[in-house]
Amino acid sequence: xxxxxxxxxxxxxPVLFVVSVVIFGIVHLTPGDPASYMLGEEASPEQxxxxxxxxGLNDPIPVQYLNWLGGVVQGDFGDSYFMNQSVLDAIxxxxxxxxxxxxxxxxxxxxxxxxxxxxxxxxxxxxxDQSVMVVSLMGMAIPSxxxxxxxxxIFGVQLGWLxxxxxxxxxxxxxxxxxxxxxxxxxxxxxxxxxxxxxxRASMLEVLNTDYIKMxxxxxxxxxxxxYSHALKNAFLPILTVIGATFGALVTGAVVTETIFNIPxxxxxxxxxxxxxxxxxxxxxxxxxxxxxxxxxxxxxxLYGFIDPRVRLDSK
Amino acid sequence: MSTTSLSNIRKExxxxxxxxxxxxxxxxKLLLTGSVIMLFVVGIALIGPFxxxxxPYQMVVENRLxxxxxxxxxGTDNFGRDLFSRVVYGAQISLGVGLAVAVITSVIGLxxxxxxxxxxxxxxxxxxxxxxxxxxxxxxxxxxxxAALGxxxxxxxxxxxxxxxxxxARVVRSKxxxxxxxxxxxxxxxxxxxxxxxxxxxxxxxxxxxxVVQATFIFADSIITEAAxxxxxxxxPTPDPSWGNILYDGKLVIFNAWWMTVFPGIMIILAVxxxxxxxxxxxxxxxxxxxxxSKKKRPNLFRFNFQxxxx
Amino acid sequence: MTTELLNVEQLRTHFYTEKGTVTAVxxxxxxxxxGEIVGLxxxxxxxxxxxxxxxMRLYDEYMVEYEGKIEFNGDNLLNYPIKKMQKIRGDAIxxxxxxxxxxxxxxxxIGKQIAEPLMLxxxxxxxxxxxxxxxxxxxxxxxxxxxxxxxxxxxxxxxMRQRAMIAVxxxxxxxxxxxxxxxxxxxxxxxxxxLNLMRDLNKKLQxxxxxxxxxxxxxxxxCDRVMVxxxxxxxxxxxxxxxxxxxxxxxxxxxxxSIPQMTGERKSELSVxxxxxxxxxxxxxxxxxxxxxEFADEKCIEEMPPLKTHSDTKKVRCWHYxxxxxxxxxxxxxxxST
Numbered sequence: 001x002x003x004x005x006x007x008x009x010x011x012x013x014p015v016l017f018v019v020s021v022v023i024f025g026i027v028h029l030t031p032g033d034p035a036s037y038m039l040g041e042e043a044s045p046e047q048x049x050x051x052x053x054x055x056g057l058n059d060p061i062p063v064q065y066l067n068w069l070g071g072v073v074q075g076d077f078g079d080s081y082f083m084n085q086s087v088l089d090a091i092x093x094x095x096x097x098x099x100x101x102x103x104x105x106x107x108x109x110x111x112x113x114x115x116x117x118x119x120x121x122x123x124x125x126x127x128x129d130q131s132v133m134v135v136s137l138m139g140m141a142i143p144s145x146x147x148x149x150x151x152x153x154i155f156g157v158q159l160g161w162l163x164x165x166x167x168x169x170x171x172x173x174x175x176x177x178x179x180x181x182x183x184x185x186x187x188x189x190x191x192x193x194x195x196x197x198x199x200x201r202a203s204m205l206e207v208l209n210t211d212y213i214k215m216x217x218x219x220x221x222x223x224x225x226x227x228y229s230h231a232l233k234n235a236f237l238p239i240l241t242v243i244g245a246t247f248g249a250l251v252t253g254a255v256v257t258e259t260i261f262n263i264p265x266x267x268x269x270x271x272x273x274x275x276x277x278x279x280x281x282x283x284x285x286x287x288x289x290x291x292x293x294x295x296x297x298x299x300x301x302x303l304y305g306f307i308d309p310r311v312r313l314d315s316k
Numbered sequence: 317m318s319t320t321s322l323s324n325i326r327k328e329x330x331x332x333x334x335x336x337x338x339x340x341x342x343x344x345k346l347l348l349t350g351s352v353i354m355l356f357v358v359g360i361a362l363i364g365p366f367x368x369x370x371x372p373y374q375m376v377v378e379n380r381l382x383x384x385x386x387x388x389x390x391g392t393d394n395f396g397r398d399l400f401s402r403v404v405y406g407a408q409i410s411l412g413v414g415l416a417v418a419v420i421t422s423v424i425g426l427x428x429x430x431x432x433x434x435x436x437x438x439x440x441x442x443x444x445x446x447x448x449x450x451x452x453x454x455x456x457x458x459x460x461x462x463a464a465l466g467x468x469x470x471x472x473x474x475x476x477x478x479x480x481x482x483x484x485a486r487v488v489r490s491k492x493x494x495x496x497x498x499x500x501x502x503x504x505x506x507x508x509x510x511x512x513x514x515x516x517x518x519x520x521x522x523x524x525x526x527x528v529v530q531a532t533f534i535f536a537d538s539i540i541t542e543a544a545x546x547x548x549x550x551x552x553p554t555p556d557p558s559w560g561n562i563l564y565d566g567k568l569v570i571f572n573a574w575w576m577t578v579f580p581g582i583m584i585i586l587a588v589x590x591x592x593x594x595x596x597x598x599x600x601x602x603x604x605x606x607x608x609x610s611k612k613k614r615p616n617l618f619r620f621n622f623q624x625x626x627x
Numbered sequence: 628m629t630t631e632l633l634n635v636e637q638l639r640t641h642f643y644t645e646k647g648t649v650t651a652v653x654x655x656x657x658x659x660x661x662g663e664i665v666g667l668x669x670x671x672x673x674x675x676x677x678x679x680x681x682x683m684r685l686y687d688e689y690m691v692e693y694e695g696k697i698e699f700n701g702d703n704l705l706n707y708p709i710k711k712m713q714k715i716r717g718d719a720i721x722x723x724x725x726x727x728x729x730x731x732x733x734x735x736x737i738g739k740q741i742a743e744p745l746m747l748x749x750x751x752x753x754x755x756x757x758x759x760x761x762x763x764x765x766x767x768x769x770x771x772x773x774x775x776x777x778x779x780x781x782x783x784x785x786x787m788r789q790r791a792m793i794a795v796x797x798x799x800x801x802x803x804x805x806x807x808x809x810x811x812x813x814x815x816x817x818x819x820x821x822l823n824l825m826r827d828l829n830k831k832l833q834x835x836x837x838x839x840x841x842x843x844x845x846x847x848x849x850c851d852r853v854m855v856x857x858x859x860x861x862x863x864x865x866x867x868x869x870x871x872x873x874x875x876x877x878x879x880x881x882x883x884x885s886i887p888q889m890t891g892e893r894k895s896e897l898s899v900x901x902x903x904x905x906x907x908x909x910x911x912x913x914x915x916x917x918x919x920x921e922f923a924d925e926k927c928i929e930e931m932p933p934l935k936t937h938s939d940t941k942k943v944r945c946w947h948y949x950x951x952x953x954x955x956x957x958x959x960x961x962x963x964s965t
Contacts, residue, residue: 014444014447014448015444015447015448015451016448016451017444017448018444018445018447018448018449018451019448019451019452021448022448022449022452023452023460026460026461026463026464027464030463030464137592138589140592141536141585141588141589141592142585142588142589143540143543143544143584143588145543145544145547146543146563146581146584146585149563149566149567149570149577149581150577150578150581152570153570153574153577153578157570157571157574158574164570164571210729211724211725211726211729211730212729212730212731212732212733214680214685214724214730215722215724215730215731215732215792215795216732216743217683217685217716218683218685218716218717218721218722218724219716219717219721219743219744219747219795219796220713220714220715220716220717220718220744220747220748221713221717221743221744221747222713222747223709223713230732230735233734233735234732234733234734248453249453251453252453252454252455252456253455255455255456255459256455256544256547256548259548260567270456270459271548271549271550273463274459274462274463274548274549274550275549277463279463279464282459282460282463283460285456286452286456286457286459286460289453289456290451290452290453290456293451293452293453294451
């Protein structure tokens, strides 16, 4: 198992190298000089040059890259051009709402999709099953930011049930916190729910066809026991994988959804940074989220080895 | 005598093949539905302009935010521009960007995928680069590229092409790798055919069908991503209309003008669903093996394949 | 004879599929008595498993339709509501499946899987059920059962898994045990152990056993009576001795001839039945075996023969079996030397 983990991590290194080059490259594609942006139009060429020297912008590109990479490896993503703080501080001060949103969305997605997927699998081929399949396909095709706009329009504007914009931290009370998150979380969770429902259905169908389910029935088990105990426990392994994968997608999706609902998370930070041309922040966020993404995928890969009872027991 | 009958037979065969193809097309409900939807959407983009009485840029300030009426079929926007006109021209831009991205990624992805499948060392390098590019979440990558390139329509196309090319390259490569192993390719190599000839004349044609399917999905994903970018103000710049930046304006006035959100939204959904149906349908047609085997009492109207992970 | 346990009459099992209705079991009738071991033999796809699973009604009710009667202790099981059927399953009738690895749930311990039916049907407490599980494992000959009871299926060897599955099915001391190819997936030495075990259990517990297999050798060793199935129908029924001594149906004769013989001179090649089993969707109109039978004539192709009673213990579904026997007796030397 240890060797397996090590292998997986080593195989990630070239990927991470490419990611770092690309992300570093994006900033250096930028036409214009960050030093002159930072100092404004009145700055003298001497001042600009001084700042360029200070920021290391006069070094050759490979040296700049290595300096930057060295910092990143040590957890230093650089400093914001405009805000008086480091990139990581900026990210951490905005990550809370984003994570909150992603988690609420995941909870909503799970509580809808898994029961629906199970029912569709049990009633396979029926009208119920087909409508689940069609609705989930629609769910997968509707972009989450559009769904967000429509939900805001219906429940926020027309019905006035929930606030359309804003955010309250959890410390202001659970309901205050949640009511701002419900609409964005639903719109964000819908695609994931569709995916998970389809996976649950597929996985349950596969398990329901196995001999041990037939065996369980031949023992006289009630249908409910067969499905929720014998089948679900086996079907859950692949479902869990999808859940992990969708959580990664939720964090990215949150970026767009946040701007619709004015939630002060990473998404808003990156949009504001585009307007301010604060490239180090953009670079930092893309790198940070990519790392989260890669890490989650790595964890899922490893979990897959652990979760399966056969593997789990063998490793004892 | 014999040549005429032979050509007649050939004609007959072609006719038969065509009618068979038509039958397969008509029996493929996904493909049929998707094509009808796309025909509608593309029709709006191409024929729509002939029925317009306003240009998408014409502002009538006293007519700001008027709801749908006989005068303005879909109402007007916050500058008093005719929304119908903006949605129609927006369709041209949004579909145009999507199509351009699909075509560009197909061409570049095809070349990369084919070369990677044939040359081992190149394969390692190209695929690691693809892995790296695919590891960066698509929308964020696009945002970062747009921030660097600046908000212009052609930059949207460039950014999305960079984001989506690896997906095509992957599909082409895996198909090409399996073709490479076929006996007839081995035989040609043994006969001393040049690698480029083998790649482009014999392997390439076989990769076209999975490529077209993948390109259809990328078409759809590009429309979504372009809309998201424009919606965030990092895509197609105003005053040019795209479905995404109409939504951006609509969001500012969401309390007063529902029509500015609903109509471009519906267009996006139609285009995306239409393209996804076409893609799924094409895949079913090309590769019937992926159809799930099922023992069902009722015939299945919609047999969707789960495996199609998005993007 | 002893009392009737199970009486199947004119059972037909139809499946709804995309290509239309398929009849996998077609007019099957037989009786099982208490304490009797009856073999059900045939090539794969002949409907043996469907027959057995129809008795348990294990198919999804919406994709299958049963016709005829399955009387168990005098009640027609096909009339039972599903709840009542569930009470019978695993209690009075239970079933052993072919592959013990895929038939035991990989995420539950052996103990839980044995205890489950006990807790369900006999309302035993968890502790009692687990104690009984240990006894049952011991009964099936698994060493150190008190340890095995807490293990998962994959931790047992193939033979032990099959013993564990037998323990599961014996938990509630069923009156009728349906064993669907229980030895097919096992090594030969373990096969013999399992067969011995089943014979012992049959004597100890006086239960009726339907033993499904495609292996006539196993039948000869274990069963009292045999039914031979072909393409959804029973083509011959006889007690074991007479079946092997004088097979009546051409299909049975083919099956018996295809068994390798250990005694006597080694033949140059084994005889095989010509051709393949036709598919269920494309069944011959007359006798089901007519497409492969060397004796088939017009009548066989056109008309389906009935299951005729030849003697007390023998039934056969063939138009020409008497002629065939007559010819056989005439040229006896010839038949046994080819």
